[in-house]
Amino acid sequence: MTASFIATGSPHALNRGVSSDHELERRKDAHIDLCLNEDVGSPGLATGLGGYTFEYDALPELSLGDVDLSVTLAGKKLSAPIVIGAMTGGTERARELNRRLAKAAEAHGLGMALGSQRAMISKAELTRTFVVKDVAPDLPLLFANVGAVQLNYGVTAKDVERAAKDVGADVVNFHLNALQEAIQPEGDTNFTGLTNKLRDAIAALSVPAFAKEVGAGIGARAAKKLASLPLAGLETAGVGGTSWAKVESFRAPDESPQAEVGRRLAGFGIPTARSIAICRKALGPNRAVVASGGIRTGMDIAVALALGADVGALARPLLEAANQSEELLSRAIETLIYELKVICFCAGAKDIASLKATPLVAPGQPFALDPNPGRGTP
Numbered sequence: 001m002t003a004s005f006i007a008t009g010s011p012h013a014l015n016r017g018v019s020s021d022h023e024l025e026r027r028k029d030a031h032i033d034l035c036l037n038e039d040v041g042s043p044g045l046a047t048g049l050g051g052y053t054f055e056y057d058a059l060p061e062l063s064l065g066d067v068d069l070s071v072t073l074a075g076k077k078l079s080a081p082i083v084i085g086a087m088t089g090g091t092e093r094a095r096e097l098n099r100r101l102a103k104a105a106e107a108h109g110l111g112m113a114l115g116s117q118r119a120m121i122s123k124a125e126l127t128r129t130f131v132v133k134d135v136a137p138d139l140p141l142l143f144a145n146v147g148a149v150q151l152n153y154g155v156t157a158k159d160v161e162r163a164a165k166d167v168g169a170d171v172v173n174f175h176l177n178a179l180q181e182a183i184q185p186e187g188d189t190n191f192t193g194l195t196n197k198l199r200d201a202i203a204a205l206s207v208p209a210f211a212k213e214v215g216a217g218i219g220a221r222a223a224k225k226l227a228s229l230p231l232a233g234l235e236t237a238g239v240g241g242t243s244w245a246k247v248e249s250f251r252a253p254d255e256s257p258q259a260e261v262g263r264r265l266a267g268f269g270i271p272t273a274r275s276i277a278i279c280r281k282a283l284g285p286n287r288a289v290v291a292s293g294g295i296r297t298g299m300d301i302a303v304a305l306a307l308g309a310d311v312g313a314l315a316r317p318l319l320e321a322a323n324q325s326e327e328l329l330s331r332a333i334e335t336l337i338y339e340l341k342v343i344c345f346c347a348g349a350k351d352i353a354s355l356k357a358t359p360l361v362a363p364g365q366p367f368a369l370d371p372n373p374g375r376g377t378p
């Protein structure tokens with residue numbers, strides 16, 4: 001059994017005031033603590049994925065063992081349509097978590113995403129807290145991660161390229177987090193001119209780029225602007241899972257407008273099911289859509305795929321498991337994979353392409369919904 005990382009400190013008082021390298025590191029640990037110990041789920045609004053299921057096929061004419069979950073994402077083959085979502089890096093504790101997550105992703109043939117690499121861009125000695133390829137050399141797909149808004153705060157395309165290269169990443173994921181930055185006490189809130197800056201940065205990179213939200217979702221207006229960029233894919237990070245307005249409200253001073261507004265706007269954004277459909281429509285059939293934001297079960301992933309996603313990504317649940325032990329993390333992933341396999345088997349889908357083409361039904365209703373929202377041409 002590996003050691004648990006359960007937090008002991010009070011995250012509320014951490015990391016207020018101006019941004020600095022040291023503060024950035026403290027913020028990363030505060031985020032981990034808050035996500036492990038506080039109620040940071042988005043209130044009220046759910047992902048919307050629970051509104052769908054598959055028609056059960058009592059006679060599937062398949063053998064469970066023959067069900068093939070493999071998919072290709074960003075040119076890399078994954079054993080199942082699952083990515084460990086972008087979370088962390090920048091501290092020793094984050095390093096250990098990243099290494100646990102990477103080993104599990106490698107063992108199960110999944111993709112893995114690193115958290116924001118801004119810390120290592122401004123402080124090279126923190127690179128080691130993001131490096132995972134030494135413990136997981138056969139990790140099939142690794143996402144680098146940088147905040148898009150940092151392009152307005154001195155980070156250059158060269159910095160991003162180096163950040164990706166230094167960890168051996170296959171793809172760069174630019175995160176978009178306007179709501180989070182607005183609630184964050186030391187947030188970077190100048191998002192002007194970013195579409196063009198992103199366009200230039202993506203063009204200068206030697207690896208493909210994705211863009212993602214962090215829990216407020218990508219709606220139609222953002223999807224249209226993003227689709228005009230040479231991105232290889234989008235990750236929804238929609239409403240229904242971890243709320244970053246809520247996480248940051250815990251870090252804001254108690255009586256501050258940020259703390260109150262973060263609580264009020266904790267569910268502001270685009271629910272994941274809707275965001276999947278929007279991103280698929282905007283990107284057309286040939287670019288990737290990663291479903292994330294409140295993905296918790298194999299059924300969530302299966303429904304997300306039938307709504308138009310290529311894979312599902314989970315963040316906080318896998319952080320919780322990794323924080324407990326490598327064994328728990330492995331079991332959580334095995335359970336997801338087995339659930340997905342059983343769903344395919346019982347929906348009569350021999351592989352992921354067949355599952356994506358299987359009609360969805362509303363729970364409790366025997367008839368297929370027509371059409372599957374988000375599927376098809378833009």
Ligand SMILES: Cc1cc2nc3c(=O)[nH]c(=O)nc-3n(C[C@H](O)[C@H](O)[C@H](O)COP(=O)(O)O)c2cc1C
Nearest residue numbers: 086087115116175214237241242293294314315316
């Ligand atoms: C502890 C933690 C740290 C995160 N840090 C980042 C980050 O640095 N960059 C990023 O793009 N997303 C980050 N996220 C957001 C996740 O990638 C994801 O979009 C969001 O949490 C919604 O997924 P979930 O409901 O499965 O947690 C973080 C999530 C968690 C739980």
